[in-house]
Amino acid sequence: MTATTDRGAELRELAADIAAHPAVADAWLAKSFTDRVLVVTVESGATLPDAVRERLAAHDCRGANAVYDTDGPDPSAMGAAGTDEGQRHRFVDTRTRGEYQSYVID
Known part of the structure; x- marks a missing residue:
């Protein structure tokens, strides 16, 4: 298993785990053009709990608007x-940022 595969599994x-939080309706991993x-x-009616934000930050996931x-x-x-x-929130995996390429530009 490669480091990239391990990171995806992580x-x-x-x-x-975050989806199991009482204030969270759903959580999933997606890919943008270059990022997880x-x-x-x-x-x-709920807001994103600070504990969820802190847990994501501990895993090098930062708010997409900031990134x-x-x-x-x-x-x-x-x-x-x-x-x-x-409300929906996006967090970019800054540890592997820029590793994906969905298309090729010549």
Whole structure:
């Protein structure tokens, strides 16, 4: 198993653990064009608990707005997940940032 595969397994396990938090509706690992992104949706009416943010930071996952230097209400918020769902947050795996390439440009 390679380090990249190990990291993916580590983050999938982290997402499953975070999804079990009472304030979290769902959490999963995704890929952007070049990065691994852990997405967290909080329950309707809830806010992302500091403990979840701290746990993600301990695993080198930082808010996407902060990593990509984009405007946002906070370092990770993406907005509402749906009409009856809570807020969605994105966290970039800064340990492997830039390792993926979804397409080739010549």
